[in-house]
Amino acid sequence: MQLPRFERVVVVGVGLIGGSVALAVRERGLARTVIGISRSPQSVDRLLELGVVDEATTNAREALAKADLVVVCSPVGAAVEAVLAGLRDAPEHALVTDAASTKSGLINQIYAEHPRGGDRYLGAHPLAGDHRSGPEWARADLFVGATTVVTPVPQTAPMTSDAISGFWGALGSRVLSLTPAEHDTRLARTSHLPHVVAAALAAATSEEDLLLAATGWADTTRVAAGSAALWRDILMANAPATAQAIANLQMQLTEWSQAIQNADAQRIEQLLEDGKRRRDALGS
Amino acid sequence: MQLPRFERVVVVGVGLIGGSVALAVRERGLARTVIGISRSPQSVDRLLELGVVDEATTNAREALAKADLVVVCSPVGAAVEAVLAGLRDAPEHALVTDAASTKSGLINQIYAEHPRGGDRYLGAHPLAGDHRSGPEWARADLFVGATTVVTPVPQTAPMTSDAISGFWGALGSRVLSLTPAEHDTRLARTSHLPHVVAAALAAATSEEDLLLAATGWADTTRVAAGSAALWRDILMANAPATAQAIANLQMQLTEWSQAIQNADAQRIEQLLEDGKRRRDALGS
Numbered sequence: 001m002q003l004p005r006f007e008r009v010v011v012v013g014v015g016l017i018g019g020s021v022a023l024a025v026r027e028r029g030l031a032r033t034v035i036g037i038s039r040s041p042q043s044v045d046r047l048l049e050l051g052v053v054d055e056a057t058t059n060a061r062e063a064l065a066k067a068d069l070v071v072v073c074s075p076v077g078a079a080v081e082a083v084l085a086g087l088r089d090a091p092e093h094a095l096v097t098d099a100a101s102t103k104s105g106l107i108n109q110i111y112a113e114h115p116r117g118g119d120r121y122l123g124a125h126p127l128a129g130d131h132r133s134g135p136e137w138a139r140a141d142l143f144v145g146a147t148t149v150v151t152p153v154p155q156t157a158p159m160t161s162d163a164i165s166g167f168w169g170a171l172g173s174r175v176l177s178l179t180p181a182e183h184d185t186r187l188a189r190t191s192h193l194p195h196v197v198a199a200a201l202a203a204a205t206s207e208e209d210l211l212l213a214a215t216g217w218a219d220t221t222r223v224a225a226g227s228a229a230l231w232r233d234i235l236m237a238n239a240p241a242t243a244q245a246i247a248n249l250q251m252q253l254t255e256w257s258q259a260i261q262n263a264d265a266q267r268i269e270q271l272l273e274d275g276k277r278r279r280d281a282l283g284s
Numbered sequence: 285m286q287l288p289r290f291e292r293v294v295v296v297g298v299g300l301i302g303g304s305v306a307l308a309v310r311e312r313g314l315a316r317t318v319i320g321i322s323r324s325p326q327s328v329d330r331l332l333e334l335g336v337v338d339e340a341t342t343n344a345r346e347a348l349a350k351a352d353l354v355v356v357c358s359p360v361g362a363a364v365e366a367v368l369a370g371l372r373d374a375p376e377h378a379l380v381t382d383a384a385s386t387k388s389g390l391i392n393q394i395y396a397e398h399p400r401g402g403d404r405y406l407g408a409h410p411l412a413g414d415h416r417s418g419p420e421w422a423r424a425d426l427f428v429g430a431t432t433v434v435t436p437v438p439q440t441a442p443m444t445s446d447a448i449s450g451f452w453g454a455l456g457s458r459v460l461s462l463t464p465a466e467h468d469t470r471l472a473r474t475s476h477l478p479h480v481v482a483a484a485l486a487a488a489t490s491e492e493d494l495l496l497a498a499t500g501w502a503d504t505t506r507v508a509a510g511s512a513a514l515w516r517d518i519l520m521a522n523a524p525a526t527a528q529a530i531a532n533l534q535m536q537l538t539e540w541s542q543a544i545q546n547a548d549a550q551r552i553e554q555l556l557e558d559g560k561r562r563r564d565a566l567g568s
Contacts, residue, residue: 127497127498128499129498129499129500131499131500147495147496147498149496176495186492186496187496189488189489190493190496190497190498190500190501191496191500191501193485194485194500194501194505195500196540197481197504197537198503198559198563199555199556199558199559199560200533200536200537200555200559201477201533201559202560202562203536203555203559203562204473204532204533204536205473205474205562207562207565209470209473209474210474210562210566211431211460212411212470212471212474212475213411213474213475213566214411214412214413214431214474215412215413215414215507216475216478216479216482216507217475217478217566218566219482219503219504219506219507220478220481220482220503220504220505221478221504221559221562221563221566222503222504222563223499223500223503223504224556224560224562224563225560225564226560228556228557229553231556232549232553232556235552235556236552239545240545242544243541243544243545246537246540246541246544247541248488249488250534250538252487253480253530253533253534253537254534256484256530257527257530257531257534260519260523260526260527261524261527263523265516268519268520269512269513269516271483271484272508273512274483274486275483275484275485275486275487275508276483276486276508276509276511276512278487278489278491278494278505279482279483279486279505279506279509280509281494282501282502
């Protein structure tokens, strides 16, 4: 397969994900120049110091005007505005994609403003990350072996879809195509619910009990260290599916509780085996 | 502080925990000889091959007869029998401790058989481990920086308590003294509940959805890979406290669900902040 190549890739929001996109593009030779857009002069300096991008600027309009591909890696709460700016300020030939964690609401808003957005835009969500944030944790191999979901809609132009899917694939990820709604429903179960559970477990632990927390607690609650503002926006943007996933888990927990209270050894073991089998299927 | 020293330490059940006790005792020079008791000739060979113990045998009675300290690292379901065997077959001067994950039921059963068990026995639970099991994962530093809970009762002789607490401390752990009931209530929250939640989350994930599982899912469900039989026994042995902890979490989840369905951004962020603050207090 021929690698997609761009003269200039502009990354909007250069944190862990955006920084990793930039590093991967550069390491894999997918662009001549990678330009990062940041919100403050301090973070521009920081990006150049870290060597994550070739150029960095706070002047979004000027940078977007030079783009052949715009990759929006802003958090969910800022992603719509950034995609719209990309469609408005980048040249007519430039493609636009994003990496936001929820898709339906964002894509509806984009098409409401740009009924022809599908000519140039394809939504994406690379399922890669870390509980740490910031460009200092960026890695060129963050996407290797990860899945990137792309979310075409009927309006998406096939050539745009191919080019942008090819781009995410060229960063090392497996590309999986889902509708925006299907993405949101399934991510509620595999990502948003685990975050809620981790945070609820962590919050329910008293300071005194923390002394008794070992690796099990540490693993199970790890993602709760993620940014509260970022996750507030994700949960707000995917509210119905997340609430449904919580309700399903509560039913499961009721079953566990009954088996435990009834001292039903066989049922408890069955429940544990079901969990173990699914967990073992993923690997560590 | 003078290190506790023993001529012969006998470890009953040489898996991850027992193997790590054996390695730590040897590395720290706490005994002249460490003898491991295993159930099969194959595992005896394996232990000697791994170099975890100085001697290994399937003949529990013969090994216990030589012990100055017996450390029972059998799983919860087998620990009572092993402690009772230690009290019966080891010499009168020998001390006995265990590493089982639940304490009240076990200790009640021990005192029912041995009203004077407190002269020689002190229950313990080192909060160290791994989702992997088996002596091949044993490490001499497994207990370094971990907490070991010891669970004295009114019948425990102070000298016995001091010697056995000193032993767990000499392996590198911080020793914390709790009543058996307090241990069980608090471990239900910090260990047994996280396991239930991890297994329930994992089991609720369809095979298809596994493709969409990233690091958040992987961390949050990691402990579900633990042995189902082992955890069945733990949950059975600590049923009331675990059921209570599940009920508390369900109430929390209802609060999350309401905040999400009401699109109450402020409340969602508050809940996330509460979780993050507690998680950050532990470190990664």
